[in-house]
Amino acid sequence: MAKPVSIRDVARRAGVSVGTVSNALNRPELVAPETLERVRSSIEALGFVRNGSARQLRAGQSRTVGLVVLDITNPFFTDVARGVEDAASDAGLSVILCNSDGDPDKEARYLDVLAEERVQGILIVPASADGGRRLQALRERGIAVVLLDRRATQASHCSVSVDDVAGGRLAVRHLLELGHRRIAFVGSGAVRQVKDRLRGATEAVVRAGCPRDQLIVVPVPALNVQGGRAAAAALAAIPASLRPTAAFCVNDLVALGLIQGATRLGLAVPGELSVVGYDDIDFAESAAVPLSSVRQPRQELGRAAAELLAEEVSGGPHEHRRVVLQPELVVRASTAPLLGAAPGDTAKRARHQSEPGATLEGASAPCA
Numbered sequence: 001m002a003k004p005v006s007i008r009d010v011a012r013r014a015g016v017s018v019g020t021v022s023n024a025l026n027r028p029e030l031v032a033p034e035t036l037e038r039v040r041s042s043i044e045a046l047g048f049v050r051n052g053s054a055r056q057l058r059a060g061q062s063r064t065v066g067l068v069v070l071d072i073t074n075p076f077f078t079d080v081a082r083g084v085e086d087a088a089s090d091a092g093l094s095v096i097l098c099n100s101d102g103d104p105d106k107e108a109r110y111l112d113v114l115a116e117e118r119v120q121g122i123l124i125v126p127a128s129a130d131g132g133r134r135l136q137a138l139r140e141r142g143i144a145v146v147l148l149d150r151r152a153t154q155a156s157h158c159s160v161s162v163d164d165v166a167g168g169r170l171a172v173r174h175l176l177e178l179g180h181r182r183i184a185f186v187g188s189g190a191v192r193q194v195k196d197r198l199r200g201a202t203e204a205v206v207r208a209g210c211p212r213d214q215l216i217v218v219p220v221p222a223l224n225v226q227g228g229r230a231a232a233a234a235l236a237a238i239p240a241s242l243r244p245t246a247a248f249c250v251n252d253l254v255a256l257g258l259i260q261g262a263t264r265l266g267l268a269v270p271g272e273l274s275v276v277g278y279d280d281i282d283f284a285e286s287a288a289v290p291l292s293s294v295r296q297p298r299q300e301l302g303r304a305a306a307e308l309l310a311e312e313v314s315g316g317p318h319e320h321r322r323v324v325l326q327p328e329l330v331v332r333a334s335t336a337p338l339l340g341a342a343p344g345d346t347a348k349r350a351r352h353q354s355e356p357g358a359t360l361e362g363a364s365a366p367c368a
C-alpha cells in the first residue's frame, strides 16, 4: 500500500516550507495568493488528505463540536440539529452528530469518542439523569458542555430547554376545554421531558377540579410510531363505556402511530378519540387527520444552544445561562368536543395558545 502523502511532500513539490503549507491549510489569509495557488495545485496533484487527528493533536483542540441526541429517526431532533449546524457553521465550527438511542452506555461510548477527537465542546440531550457525572468529567478536561432540551440543575454549565410542564398543561387543558374527562397520557420512559409533560398534564387535571387519577397513563414500548400503534391496541381493548375519549401523546410520532392504529381498529379520530401530540413536527400538519400538537421551537432550540457553546469555547467573556423557551398549542382536526359536551367557547380557543396566564375560562363545568 503506497505511503500516504505527507505535508512535507506537498511543501517539497510546491517549493515552500512546511509552515507555509500549514498556513495555507489553516490560515490562508496569511499566504500570498500565488504561493497559495502553488500549494493548492501541489495538494491536488499529490492527492494530499490532511490528517485531522494529527492536526488536532498539535493544535490541542479541533474546530469541531459534538451533538448527541436521543433518536435521529425522530424529526424533532433533525430540526434541532438543523438549528445547531446553522449556528455552529456561523461560528466556524463543524458538528459531529451522535445518536445515543436513549442508551446511557452508547452515550458514554460516544462521549469518549468525542473526547478523543478533541472536540471543543459538546451539545447533548442526556439519555440518563446522571449524565451529569460523566459530563462533569468532560468539563474538567476542558471540554465545554451545553445541555440541550434539558434544563441544567447546576450553574456549572449552560442549557437550553422548553418548558415541558407548561406544554403538558396546554395539551390537557385543551382537551378539558373540549369537555373530555377520561383522558389518556400516552407515553413512558425515564427522560426528563416525558416526566415533565406528565407533571403538566396532571396539574391541568387537578386545576380543573378533577381527581389526579382521572388521567389514565398508557405506557408505550418506545416513543415512536410503533409505540403509538401499541397504545391504540391497548385503548381499543377498553370497553367503550370506560375508554378514554381523548389522548395526550408524549410526542408526535406516538400520536401519529396512535391515530393510525386507532383508525385501523375502527376507532374514529377525533369522533371517538381526540388526539394531541407534542413537538409539532412537519408531519403533524400533513397527517391524514391533521394533528393538534404542542409546538416546540425546534430550530430555535438548537441554534440557541449552539450559540451558547460557541460563545463559551471562543475564549471571550461568557456567563453560563439556562435558557427556557415556551411551547405553544397548535389546534388542528385531531381534537374535537366530546359528543354531547358543552365545549369551551371556541371563539376563545385561539388556534395557537400559550401558557402564561391562561386559565380554564370558557371551559365546560369542572369535573362532576
Ligand code: RIB
Pocket (backbone or CB within 6 Å): 070, 071, 074, 076, 149, 193, 194, 223, 250, 251, 252, 278, 279
Ligand atoms: O425524545 C422524546 C421527545 O423528547 C422528543 O419527541 C422531543 O419531544 C423531546 O423533547
